[in-house]
Amino acid sequence: MVRKVINGNMAAAVGAKVCEVEVISAYPITPQTLIVEYIADFVANGEMPKTQYIKVESEHSVMACCISASNTGARTFTATSSHGLLLMHEMLQWASGARLPIVLVNVNRANGPPWSVWADHSDSYMQRDTGWMMIFCENNQEILDTTIQAFKVAEQPDIKLPVMLSEDAFYLSHTYEPVDIPDIELVRKYLPPYNPDPSTILNLDNPQGFGSLVMPPSYMEFRYKMAEAMDKARERLRQADKDFQNVFGRSYGGLLDCYKCEDADVVLMGAGTTASTAREVVDEMRAEGKKVGLARIRVFRPFPFEEVRALAKNVKAIGVFERGCGFGWGGPFFNEVMASLYNTDVRIPIKNFFLGIGGRDVRPKHIRAIYNNMFEVMKNGLDQEIKWFGLLDGKTPEEEL
Amino acid sequence: MPKHQDMPITPISNVSSERVKTGDWKTFKPVLDEKKCIKCYICWKFCPDVAIKADEGELPKFDLDHCKGCGVCAHECPKKAIEMVLEE
Numbered sequence: 225m226v227r228k229v230i231n232g233n234m235a236a237a238v239g240a241k242v243c244e245v246e247v248i249s250a251y252p253i254t255p256q257t258l259i260v261e262y263i264a265d266f267v268a269n270g271e272m273p274k275t276q277y278i279k280v281e282s283e284h285s286v287m288a289c290c291i292s293a294s295n296t297g298a299r300t301f302t303a304t305s306s307h308g309l310l311l312m313h314e315m316l317q318w319a320s321g322a323r324l325p326i327v328l329v330n331v332n333r334a335n336g337p338p339w340s341v342w343a344d345h346s347d348s349y350m351q352r353d354t355g356w357m358m359i360f361c362e363n364n365q366e367i368l369d370t371t372i373q374a375f376k377v378a379e380q381p382d383i384k385l386p387v388m389l390s391e392d393a394f395y396l397s398h399t400y401e402p403v404d405i406p407d408i409e410l411v412r413k414y415l416p417p418y419n420p421d422p423s424t425i426l427n428l429d430n431p432q433g434f435g436s437l438v439m440p441p442s443y444m445e446f447r448y449k450m451a452e453a454m455d456k457a458r459e460r461l462r463q464a465d466k467d468f469q470n471v472f473g474r475s476y477g478g479l480l481d482c483y484k485c486e487d488a489d490v491v492l493m494g495a496g497t498t499a500s501t502a503r504e505v506v507d508e509m510r511a512e513g514k515k516v517g518l519a520r521i522r523v524f525r526p527f528p529f530e531e532v533r534a535l536a537k538n539v540k541a542i543g544v545f546e547r548g549c550g551f552g553w554g555g556p557f558f559n560e561v562m563a564s565l566y567n568t569d570v571r572i573p574i575k576n577f578f579l580g581i582g583g584r585d586v587r588p589k590h591i592r593a594i595y596n597n598m599f600e601v602m603k604n605g606l607d608q609e610i611k612w613f614g615l616l617d618g619k620t621p622e623e624e625l
Numbered sequence: 626m627p628k629h630q631d632m633p634i635t636p637i638s639n640v641s642s643e644r645v646k647t648g649d650w651k652t653f654k655p656v657l658d659e660k661k662c663i664k665c666y667i668c669w670k671f672c673p674d675v676a677i678k679a680d681e682g683e684l685p686k687f688d689l690d691h692c693k694g695c696g697v698c699a700h701e702c703p704k705k706a707i708e709m710v711l712e713e
Contacts, residue, residue, distance in 0.1 A: 321635065323635045424633075424635075432637050432638060432639055433637065433641075433642065434637055435636070436636045436638040442626075445629040446634070446636065448629060453634070
């Protein structure tokens, strides 16, 4: 094992390297570009001797290329951001429908217009129903480690669904942190080579048609099998995180990463680097005797409804923050948390906070104001359900809430 | 019909599309004027459905089982040797 100070994009590139990915196709886009460049360097320097690196002319072609590669039984990886991911959207459905265990790192970036290259989860949100597993990372070590976990789960014969893991633009992609880089031998111990059933992959001596036309009497069954695999993946993702702990000595809380939630009255939920800021605030407020906790949504698809139900039984109010947009009725995290609880006896106030949209800084003072506001909500009930927090109006966070 | 439990996770076809006749919905079919054809095989190159066979030195042959009648061959032919004729 080597410890290096690297940025999030290097963590993703090293993740692909230690997983001994066989085919990488990618197209550069800010803020993902460094991933493509680092991997190109690894391949050119002979550090990834088993890897074929394929350059194409767009993200749509990237995913088409990854699909073909994965269909030959090769371990396949790519990375993109924002508009690149949106351009891939059509092919994302093909990857999941064809049941190909591709791993994609999405560097979360806002969608235009207005044009922006900064952190925002909206690009990931829009892929919710593509049939990809979706994991949001909080730090650079988690990006590297989750790449390994992602292949581990995706390649299981009864899962065979692709994984999209997300890292916040600039807060992780270009920020340097110390990261343990595991030895390839240790990764091999955890992640065996990908050996799919030969009858399910492209064989030039026995050509087959993939993703063929089916008629209405059988289409629904194939979609049901995807839903079934996605539900099964919940336990596999939990297990993969536990097994990872046993081999590498690190884990990330499974699907819902709970911090000081055991006796908490108010819990904040949300994803990405905002969770790191919230962790600091939890420590500060705990020192002041306030019962606050944080439940980081690590896995968004499959959604951890069981964890949310178990958590909500013991808390008195939940605030859900989203660094991404939802138009019409709340954000996707808020909607999923609410939906998870409707068929239970839990009836606690839940409030949605949109914040940090388009890479605006979310500071401890903002998180603290939200916790304080949620204590008010706990006592007096909801003043409003959906709050766009931090709009330019000359108020301090405390004045605003 | 098979039960869904017995179905694979994604459809993989062992039947080549050559064996499935997909040309039966065309309205117009290409007809070659053998006297005008200079065997340049531009029609073969442009056919979007690989439905023209071109052997060196031979006249091009239309695979009407797979031709959709788009007329690209007739449009591209430099000698106007292909006519699109209503298929009865």
